Amino acid sequence: MPRQMAPGVTEGYIKVAPTAVRDGDTVTIDAAGIYYRQLNEAVRNAIADGATKVVLKNVNGQRYIGTGVKAKGVTIEVHGTAGNDMAMFMDGPTIEVFGAAQDGVGNTMNAGKVIVHGDAGDVLGYGMRGGAVYVKGDVGYRVGIHMKAYESLVPIMVCGGNARDFFGEYMAGGILVLLGMNTQFAEQPLVGSFVGAGMHGGVIYLRGTVEPWQCGKEVGITEATDEDIAALKPILADYCEAQGMDLAEVLSVPFTKLAPFSHRPYGKMYAPM
């Protein structure tokens, strides 16, 4: 158990402060072999000291990068593979991952932007309330569960590849987009089953089509109208710019829109005693 361990090697990492080199407003940190706690402390310290760009080299599965960080105008670059719960509760910064990310990206995130130039794992954007997550490639199960919007906060997630089951489950607000373009599973369906199950707010756009049996009974399936595409266009333009993709190609295939029938799917389920 970590609590019982003496200082030294924990789960393959060492608990020492990483080397951080400052050059103007940029701080470069070598994450090789560093335990997440010390690494994230170094990131927070760099931001507290006024750095506007933090570059993390040799990242290899360290968790919680950018978690709980509240800052404006700050960019964190991740070179390598980001670990679980990256950008959880994050409020403001931009994180750009040159590699893949693991589970829980943007979990309960408040504001900011996450760009992943690779694939990402399960449970992305769980309970996410604001900001944007742009994944270039495939994503796993339970992506966009219970995303929710509030006043000016509208969370946006765009995934460029395929997704597995429970995409947008319990969704209560925000915009969730799946493109199916940059996938290593081209022979498989765009998305798994239980899409939008329990959905009661927000909207899901899928580039291509989905069968009704793949979707939750709470969602209506329609082809996206010109107005829908007009609303979606700025989001996709921003995504394409971040991922170096061609907007015209993204828009060359019709989109399917999934929206809930009701904001109160369970309103009539109960008999009060």
Added chain:
Amino acid sequence: MPTSFIQPEFKVKIDYDKCHKCGRCVQQCGWGVYNFNERPIPDDAKCRACHRCVTYCPAHCISIEKSQLAYRENDNWSAAARKAVWRQAETGGVLLTSMGNPMPYTRIFDHLVLDACQVTNPSIDPLREPMELRTFIGHKPDSVGVESDGEGGYRLAEGEGIKNNLKLDTPILFSPMSYGSVSLNVHKSLAMAAQRLGTFMNTGEGGLHADLYPYQDNVIVQVASGRFGVNPDYLSRGAAIEIKIGQGAKPGIGGHLPGEKINKEVSGTRMIPQGTDAISPAPHHDIYSIEDLRQLIYALKEASGYKPVGVKIAAVHNVAAIASGIVRAGADYVYLDGFKGGTGAAPQVIRDHIGIPIEIAIAAVDQRLRDEGIRNWASVIAAGSIRSSADVAKAIALGADAVAIGSASLMALGCHLCQSCHTGSCSWGITTQKPELTRRIDPEWGAQQLTNLVHAWSHELQEILGALGVNAVESLRGSRERLRSIGLDEQMNKVLGVKPAGM
């Protein structure tokens, strides 16, 4: 066809000879029982027996009686069982109710008695001698390092001792109740009382209203599956963070705060639009294992500057193994909620039939953590129908570090246990968001009521400790030798780790 087979449960009787015809009952009733036509005329069917009108009638001329309507005697088909069938035949709905499990299960606390000193060991008079109730909630170290003080004695070595614990002046907390399920004035009453008492209130899963910021050092903020109101600011304000996995009244299921209760203020605190259902999924979808739980515990620690993080679970069959996993996952406390714990709304079938009694859960968890040598890693908070200081003492003797009170604290604010929280029309202004009802609780008065209750229980607890001949609640913790059972079977005694009286 009749509109319903169900006949009124209560009869509202007014002694019109005494009645002032003042109309106060009409004004006080949140359920709309009374019409006024020269005198108040009650509709029995709407009465919930909450006694608001009775309490406020200046002539004391109202009484609420049980309907004497006879049913053919049938032990198997109780009147309640028959009514439930009729209600479901009429509506097709899941029966929704509130407050704690009212079923006649064995009340184990009432089968346990405490010890006292006689002759061979003196008891202590707490009125004249110090009696310590202070309790620390959180991780305790495996060992304590000391160093020489240079004068022949020893002192704690630097960096040794208890770190990052919640300090309670009495081992009683207020249990989690969300703003939304209860009114803001109730939340304010709890927060003010917690500050005065040196203990903690808990936001439940409804966010932290800005009016509670002055009391944030006495507030535990909760993170549940809906993540309502959870952002970095929220996490930074609480004294500790609690992950809610389950609730004693509804283990294993999520929650729905109906759209009707999401008014502007509740919407702002939960950070969701007005009028939509606030749906908490049954599980946290980022927790499917103990490893995932550990990931969330440490995410919360990372995001909050390493505040204590507790985990609340409902007491269920495998509670000891689950608690062991929670402690090993890094939780600073485990909050156990027994199956008689209250709720603002739960399906009746879940509330009445799922979960286990808190007494058993405390004993099983405490024993398991001791057996594994990790009891000091985390504290145990017990809840789920703590009704008196006797229950507090027995829970602590069984192995809890502290208890949390929900139903009892609402009763201090006027709750009469009418089990109607889910209607949103609470006449006492507790479980409602209607402004004409919520204003019935003045937070200053509420805080005083709560402070009085906890003070009274704390004094009684001191008396119990004195009788036991110990001078600190710490000495009672897990001391099951000071308990005996009456009328429990051998198997149950074994589970509780308690001897029968006489042995």
